[in-house]
Amino acid sequence: MRARWLIAPSTGRVRFAAAFAVLALLAPPDAQATDLSGIWWIKDRCEIAPVDHKRLPLLPDAVEAYKRNQADIAAGKIVPEGNRPCIPDGMPRLMLARYPFQILQRPTQITIVHERDHMVRLIYMNESQPDDLEELDPFYDGHSVGKWDGDALVVDTAGIKPNTVIDKTGIPHSDEMRLTERFTLRDGGKTLRDRITVADAKTFSKPWSFTVDYAKSPNVELMDDVCPFGPPQRDLLGK
Template identity: 30%
Template sequence: MKTPTARLVAMLVFGCLIPVVAAGQDATAPRTAWGAPDLGGVWDFRTITPLERPAALKDKAVLTAEEAAAFTQQSLEGRNADRRDGGARRDIERAYNDFWWDYGNSLTGDNRTSLIVDPPDGRVPGMTAEAQERAKAKRATGRRPVRSRVVIGSPAYGPEDVGLSERCMLGFNSGPPMLPSAYNNNVQLFQTPDHVVILNEMIHEARVVPLDGRAPLPDGIRQWMGDSRGRWDGDTLVVESRNYTDKTGSFYTIIGSFGSGETLHLVERFTRIDAETLLYEFIVDDPKTFTQPFTAAIPMKHSDAPLFEYACHEGNYGMTNLLTGARAVEVEAEAGR
């Protein structure tokens, strides 16, 4: 895994941000009573910085102040504009606009054009030939298991055909790895000398990460959020996770997935930059899915607000309607024979 190179790229890119976020603040990162960096509290990871660099920006990794202001304005105007394109089906599948959604309203402090910092083009690497063949075979034989968090525009013959977050199995921004999205972009960290708990607001997914050097789970035990083990690398908490179930993808965008989680090795790094900033980095390493590892860096801001309840299935009539509609289509097809 190209961890040293990816780490160096992330440090160089994020280094430009540190003076910005520290200006006017106490630059001293707090520590726990036992001397470790204090990562505890609620952290907000909203940003309008895209995961991948837009193709039109090519090799431009950072925007000027003027370009950043124009990008932000265009993004906010686009998200708040009413949508009436795409026909009746698209009209009922999506929100009219993003007024009630909570993407945030600013880029990362260094005006990066993508959250991905390695490869240098700011894009998710290509899939391996093996992964492409597996995806092709899966499409030919049916979509199950559905590894995407959200599925749009496909029939639901049973609950297994609906996205994982629609079934309240996994959140679509809580990962792992965590990615900014439309809402619930908050995570709370708890620490003891030998454990860290990562609690996401979305679906209240919690990972209890041992720091005591215990052995990982046997390879045959697979979990939705993997098996995580943590350690300190200087003042950075490093969490490595493996043993994901094959029912999850190796990596997710909001409405898509790549590969199978069974071959994923995920490395997450948490660094307290100052009193108000936690740098979250992740490295996706899956040689069976991607042609190379890739790294993203997301600065999180400290929040004084609590996490709120995420009642995923409360009042959720969407799946009932989807399955009822599928049964109606089957009845019509049978009657037309």
């Protein structure tokens, strides 16, 4: 009788509570995930492979495209359309910008709020890319899904617009580019490292990787960087 009383009054509520308990046990508590939150600022490098294309596994057509881009840069022209003034840098160049960004960490979503051109990356956790990547509406920053691999946040990005370059030296890419980022903390949490692997069978003969380090910058506030109205007046705040 007693057991029956426990279940009878509202089976739905009990079921809900049971499901909630199971979910709570299955889902890793957020506290266990590495805490990447905070304001980060790129440490030194803003380009990947200065000038020498031989270091990159570029396919023949891509070598030509890279040389054209380099010549355009040298001539003071603006390289591909994506680099017209006020068009976003796109991924992965956004992660190479000399501007701070803030990581907001929640269990189901990790958000990177960039000062640069007020871009924002929304990384949905525990979701997968669609089987057919053609379903993704091309975005400059692509579509990102993430998961934890031990201490590392692994972010898979696809559906990136092709009209940008990978870095300021003009490395080209196609609409097939897919990025895998591995974010880890170093130096006791003072440095965030992003190891970015670029896979793009239309441009490169094999995937290749580079790393970017960011310094934790807790005393920095993100400001407005609104093209074409000029960069933020950070010095006026004494920062």
